[in-house]
Amino acid sequence: MIVVGPSVIGTPSAEAGTVEFGMALLRQRFSFVVDEIHQRRRFMTPAQSRAACGLVDWSQTELARASNLSESTxxxxxxxxxxxxxxNLAAIKRALEDAGVIFQDDGAMIDGGPGVRLKR
Structure with missing residues (x-):
């Protein structure tokens, strides 16, 4: 029996399936969130955004305006x-691409991770 303060929650055998199910749901949700974050990071990294702004000489304010997002985003x-x-990531990337930036995926260059360059 599980006792919390003066009340009884239930026996371990009766609650075990519910607890296991709840834990499985939490693991599944956490895994989904982590996977989504990794997918977004593969879309464009913060370093790529900063580097791209440097290439086109844009401030964060100018990038926010061009991508129609808030400066805080x-x-x-x-x-x-x-x-x-x-x-929002797509809007940022599209604005930078419209300004002449090309995004390179991880491994697109001989010795490097993701990067950016200007169109010729």
Whole structure:
């Protein structure tokens, strides 16, 4: 029997299935969230965004304006504080691509991770 204060929650055998099911749901949800964050990071990294802004000589304010997002969204992403939604990442990437930036995936160059360059 599990006792919390003066009340009885139930016997371990009766609650075990419910607890195991709840833990399985939590693990599944956590795994989904981690996978989604990794997918977003593969879309574009904060370092790529900062480097791309440097290539086109844009401030965070200019990038926010060009991507039609708040400056705090851009700032928090570039500082690694949070990962924006896929739609917001797409808006940032599209604005930078329209300005002449080309995004390179991890391994696209001989010795490097993800990067950026200007169109010729």
């Amino acid at each position: 851009v700032r928090d992403f570039e500082k690694g504080r949070r990962v924006p939604s896929v739609n």
